[in-house]
Amino acid sequence: MAEEFASAPHFVGARIPRTEDSRLLRGEAQYLDDIQIPNLLEMAFVRSPYAAARILSVDSSAAWNIPGVRAVFTFADMPFVLPQNGPSPIDQPVLARERVRHAGEAVVAVVAESRYIAEDACEAVHVAYTPEEPVLDMQAAQKDRPRRVHDAAPNVFYHQEYETEGFQAAFDTAPHRLTMTFQTTRQTACSLETRGIIAAADPFSGRMTVYCGTQSPHRLRGDLAEMLQMEEHLLRVIVPEVGGAFGMKAATYPEYLAVVQAARLLRQPVKWTADRVESFLSDVHARDDIHDLEVAFDQRGQIIAVKDHLMADGGAYASYPFSGAIGETSLAAKVITGPYDIAHLSTVIDCTYSNKVPLGAYRGVWGPVASFVQEGMVDRIAQFLHLDAAEVRRTNLVQPNQLPYRNAAGMLYDSGSFTESFEHALAQLDYTRWRATQEQARRVGKYLGIGLSNFVEPTAMASSEAGSIGYESCSVRVEPSGTVTAWLGLGPSGQGHETTMAQVLADQLGVDLEHIVVLHGDTDAAPLGGGTGGSRSGPLGGGAAMQAGRKMRERLDVYAAHMLEAAVEDIAWEHGRAHVRGVYARHVSLRDIARIAYNDVRQIPSGLPIGLEVTERYQPPRPVSFSNGTHAAVVEVNPSTGQVTVLDYVVVNDCGTLINPLIVEGQIHGGVAQGVGAALLESLVYDDSGQLLTTTLMDYLLPSAPLVPRMRIEHLVTPSDGALGVKGMGEGSLIASPAAIAGAVNDALSPWGVSFERLPIAPRDIVTSLGRSSAAPV
Amino acid sequence: MKPAHFEYFRAATIGEAVDKLGGDPEARLLAGGQSLIPAMNFRVARPSQLIDINGLEELKPLVARLPENILEVGALVRHQQIATSPLVQRYLPFMATVALSIGHWAIRSRGSVGGSLCHADPAAEWPAFMVAAGAEMVVAGPQKYRRIPADTFCSGFMETALGPGEMLVKIEIPLAQGGWGFWEVARRPGDFALAGAVCRRHHSRTTVTWFGADLSGPGTVTVESEGGAGHGTHFWEDAASRVLAVDDDYMLQILGYCADQACRQAQSDEGRDYDNR
Amino acid sequence: MTTVDIAFLLNGRPVSLSVEPRLLLSDALRHHLGMTSTHVGCEQGVCGVCTILLDGAPARSCLMLAVMADGRSVTTAEGLSDPLAEQLRDSFQEHHALQCGFCTPAMLLTAHCLLSAHPEAGESQIREALSGNLCRCTGYQFIIDAVSSLTERGGEGDASHG
Structure with a gap:
């Protein structure tokens, strides 16, 4: 695979300590709940105590009277759904609509000046329910017993059959047969950082900035735009440090829509951070x-x-x-x-x-x-x-x-x-x-x-759970001073992409790791990407970094060949310097090239554009x-x-x-x-x-x-x-x-x-x- | 998960704390808070008032009263203090072993012996230890102090013999001779025990005190036996099923196992020579 | 709303503030005093990510009211600055002892306490000491290695675990 590298690989394959670690070890990293925004309101939810029930009434008058409470929302105030595609589509409402279908389903959203007050207010909201018989056994549920979870659709929402040709004969004539039933109970990712989201209007542009520990920033932006009927270009998703995700934080959740909509309605920043009980009741199982x-x-x-x-x-x-x-x-x-x-x-x-x-x-x-x-x-x-x-x-x-x-x-x-x-x-x-x-x-x-x-x-x-983008993207910019900035559309939560992607780029560009920074998780900066999930970031993100790095390298080689009056094939790179192969004395630095590319643009070799920026998309074979x-x-x-x-x-x-x-x-x-x-x-x-x-x-x-x-x-x-x-x-x-x-x-x-x-x-x-x-x- | 409102009062004397406690049936004492505060975070516990006793020096002694052969442990002595105290190591090292099995380090460094006893969780180690050790609780009340033997202190599931307005001040533990053993089974180290047993052997007398297993409080069995520890798991399982209100076979089995393991320890411990002899 | 005035040492510096009695120390540190390395994971004392040092001993800040810190000394990961702390940070990085980093500040504080009290600790003792600090990413092995390498045995000689 050596031919995959533009330079001899110094970094790919090496046990390199992570560049992420310093901020994490000093307690300087900012996770979602660490973000401080002036006038930030907090949301809390009244959640269903029943597995299945009809909602008869919601009385929130006592909650409104608590000092510091700013809003109490029901589905009527934010009539949005997370859609489902398929033969019998059942949408998931942002807040329960007439019925509750699992214990813990969000029924009412309260916004207050602190989480403490919001929880007081949640206790003051009175919801009257008529409990219904819950559907809890999956094998009975297949026969719509004891009843349907959704009146409009049978309980079986996905059915597939597959058989190889000649299966039955092979099965019937085999010398031995055994029957067994394997089962796994419900488990959950249980990241130590719970889910959370902040929505805050950007005071400079008037757009909505959404901070969320999601694995798939671009997809979340698209989902919010579509489901809340917002303009996608007026939304910005920023992924802060994420305290573990494991697939669970790839989903778009009802609470996310509720928070963004509340911030729109109240014209004030709103945050929701799950407590651990809420996590168990609302993170996907x-x-x-x-x-x-x-x-x-x-x-x-x-x-x-x-x-x-x-x-x-x-x-x-x-x-x-x-x-x-x-x-x-x-x-x-x-x-x-x-x-x-x-x-x-x-x-x-x-x-x-x-x-x-x-x-x-x-x-x-x-x-x-x-x-x-x-x-x-x-x-x-x-x-x-x-x-x-x-x-x-x-x-x-x-x-x-x-x-x-x-x-x-x-x-x-x-x-x-x-x-x-x-x-x-x-x-x-x-x-x-x-x-x-x-x-x-x-x-x-x-x-x-x-x-x-x-x-x-x-x-x-x-x-994968991160979405349906079968490629990944990487933008690389050599800065005027010769350092390198790269962006990917990934959504890491501890996998060390800032290090591994930099390793790939360093080998492609022939520069040292400390001169590369890898950024991710900001839809304003990163090229559209599929996020992190389904074990895709290494092969797809790495592929994108390799391809973008190589593309940039090809351009840098032309510069170097031009400046060193050598053939492109004779250019070699090490430590951010290009030299004519075998002749170390003749060299130019990346900084020299960048100066020409941005400032002394008349010196740019003919055929090359001004600047040193590329965006590449990698699709695996x-x-x-x-x-x-x-x-x-x-x-x-x-x-x-x-x-x-x-x-x-x-x-x-x-x-x-x-x-x-x-x-x-x-x-x-x-x-x-x-x-x-x-x-x-x-x-x-x-x-x-x-x-x-x-x-x-x-x-x-x-x-x-x-x-x-x-x-x-x-x-x-x-x-x-x-x-x-x-x-x-x-x-x-x-x-x-x-x-x-x-x-x-x-x-x-x-x-x-x-x-x-x-x-x-x-x-x-x-x-x-x-x-x-x-x-x-x- | 944030506590509901409450009034906060920082007591300066035991008398003040007892007065406050007696005047408000919904008031609770705040010691280490390692059980009370999580319950308040869940809003399962909603005291009207918290009486913070963490400043009361009278609740903090950890001394050996040698003439009386007593280890005096103030109600506010933390588990980790017991685990690391040279005094405990010298006079009642087994108590340090028990302390180390409680929760995790950060829990032990805040949680108090008295708090644990008054919380009376059936899965807690201290109530069983105190029964096995023949300890006495010294309790301050609205009018007077009184003493409650350990075996009647934990009176039911998370219930104690403390009356209205009473608070635990200290525990007096006889510096007992003989061998000690302790075993508990938990899903993970540091979790509340599913079940456990404290065993004490002195001369021919073997005492097993169980905890956990959804008991209402520590249960004890005394066996007079010349024989070694060799009663075995089944013996203790049978004993447990006779004495304790447990009809869960799994629990009975691990109660028997814990007792057997604790007895083996106690037997090998019996020969040790402590400073107090 | 009645509030209580409290004052304590935070990472060696005196701080004072006026708090509602029900305010948890974890929230006070995070949202009133800017010490956001004190994370919150369960508010029940199980996960350990809110661990701080109270007068030098590990404690759960989610199981303390802010008023209980009055007159005490509180250390968060931001305040760990002695040579041992720096060695721990270097060792954590070198051994890849962190992934998402959410448990890391609390892990450092507990490890710091352990190494200060028991520089001779072996693997089993390290695992026991860290048993109240959950990590969902690393499987603990590199954390144990990072801490072991700073003990007197330098990570050698205790293969008793496992």
Whole structure:
């Protein structure tokens, strides 16, 4: 891939500490709620206490009488909706319209001089409801039982069927078949910074400036313009520092519309910051999948056919613009065979409405459940045939000579290292030794388990929760003094794009990192882009940076050749200086060139424009690029308490060219920690009346430092044929890890014949499943 | 999540605090605030008045009264103080172990022993420890001081034996001989325990005091036993099911497990020689 | 609205203000005193991003009323300026111990306290000390590495965790 670089790569591939860190470490970074604007009002919401109810009346007179209250809004005051496309479109109102459809749905918006007063006022608003029977079970909901969530549409809002040719015959004639049901409960991204938004008229231009921690600034601007019927060019979205997003902050939310509209109506700046309870009641939830699965296989464990009924509970509305239920199922159906060579597939998808919080994106979307299904299926087959779990994986893995490989769902795995990553992971883990240790441990009443998880990760797709822009843009300007400013339309929330994009540009331009600044998140400055989501920023943003950098470099080469009286091909760059290759004494600096380009314009080589500015858009050669890898976990389960300790954790990861291994490893660590949560801790629980019981961080358990294992990471590099050979990698670690940990728990409990098919696996589940005996049956 | 309005009063003496408390049934004392303030942030607790006792030096002693063989712990002594105090380390090191299992560092450095006892969360460690240790609570009331034995102090789910206008001033803990053990099971380190047990062994007497498991307060079982710790999980599980109002099999099992683990610790701890002997 | 006059040391400098009794210390620091590195994540004392040092010990500013800071000394990440603090910042950057950065100021404050009190801390002790500071991005490993590298053992010799 060396030819991808305009200069010899000094920066791409290097473990470079981030340029972002300084402001963050000094506490100087400004997150949404840190922004100070004079006369800023605060919004708070009266939220529905019922899962389903008719709104009879709203009495806000007492709220208006509280000093400091500036406005009380209902749907009548801001009759806007977030639209849904599709066969039976159901819009999501900004504030509840006649009915409430999930506990926590915003009914009334209060604006006051402080959040304290706004909360006082919310308590003073009296809403009368007639409760209705809630729809809470997704399988009953498919039959419109107990009723429809929306009168105007059946509960099933997305149904798809797919079958490979010859499926039935292959399935029927297979030597063995097993049936299993896999399930993940509701989980959520739970970024430590909650959502929030500020809308403030710009006093200089009269336009509306919107500050919001969104992953997709340009899309949010477009959405606000369209939904609130505003002129797009009179809106500016600025993304401040974002305290974690993980897909959840890609959506456009009703509260965003309410705040912008309130600022318009009141002609005063308005802010809303979610508190943690509101987060649980209004941030998109995720997962909530059921997979009814049948798998057919032969004596060696070779899988012949898979039949899967994929279901997801989409909640009360399809989250805008990305329905989590459709994402969870339709994408899972396309990669449910993972890195395994399975010829036949039959899938049926049903996504339903319910009286729960809308389902949206959370890192990995379809992936954690698909990996859990696919690895769980392989483990069950191994168990059934009394074969080693690793051996059955070897039997089924797509072989190197099969690549590029089209899976049974029609997805093309462009490249990968499936067998290699698996073998490396076994070696890294020392699989054989752990198996021996496991055996010894059992003899003294200790129960260890090994979990293996091979994953594929479709990245850089045209469409993701961030939007449907299959390209990314980058503007580069060499400033008159010779330093470089670049803008991208990305929406980072900790991924370090300011560093990685600068690394790409530095190699293209032959300048040092400290002379480049990468900006993002301001729609007034950044070229229109798709934002951050779906593991697209590295491959697409990196591609855009590469292309823009190269374009600029070509122009700089012409300058340098002209000034040094040399051929363009002979120009080389280092540290911001161009020289004639091999003759360091003859050089010009970027500063010299910039001076001519902006100030001494008569000296510009003929054919070149004035100035040094380019904007480039990069579209990858393929609609999707697959990363892959293997996770291996060793756990110990205490059968008396059900407590699980992760003893060892190995990751072999292949995301093509690494721009910055340090950042890649950080992403992997974080995803594995979230996988510990997904497998063992995190669950959003509703009661029978549709109340969300887990609305605090005492109930929704995030992994803490003592619970996350030390991870050992090995990188493999199978480049993509896109720019720089980079593939996306933000999600693979959370795609693979729940399956690895759950597999390890199941392996530990294999003496009891217990196998969990539902995530997360809680201590109580474990103890209960073992019956009254904490010692394994002999 | 912001507190509702309340009146704020900073007490200068115990008498002043008790007066204020007696005069307003909706008033609450503000000690470390680690349980009260989150409840107020949720607006679940809505006191009319907060009486801030953080300035009362009389509530802060941590002293060993050796002639009486008593460790005196003021109600406002913070958990982290117990965890790191050389005095506690010298005379009742087991108490430091218990303190370290409470919440996280930042919670321990504000939360007070007295606050925790008066909040009487069934999952809290101190009520069980105090029962196991045979401690006595010294309580100031509108008219007089009185003493309440630990085993009657926590009287129900988040209820104490404190009467109207009474406040906890200090706790007197006998510098007990024998071995101690402590075990708790929580989803994550530092979380409220699902269940836990404190075990004390002295001569042939083994006492287990349980907490958590949705109990109404700490439950105790005393076993007279010459045998070692080898009763095992099932023994304690059966004991728990007889003594405690718990019919949840999972909870019973971890109560049994915690008791067994605590007893093993207590047995190995019994041989240790403390300065107070 | 009755207010209470309070005065305390903030990052070594005396400040005084008049507050409603119900004002949380976290809000006072953030919105009245400009110390916005004190983040707010749950207002329940669980997540730890609002951690400050009160008289040198870690405390949750969301679980304190501003009036409770009267006469005390409060340190926020903005005020961490001794050599150890600078070493911690450098180490966090070098080890990539932060991503979104939201938990970072509180993480630095807790780590600073730990290293001051226990320069000999091993990995398990570091993990325990930081157990009340949640991070959703890093999986903690690089945070542990960043802190470990500043202990007396320099990150060597404690493989006990995991």
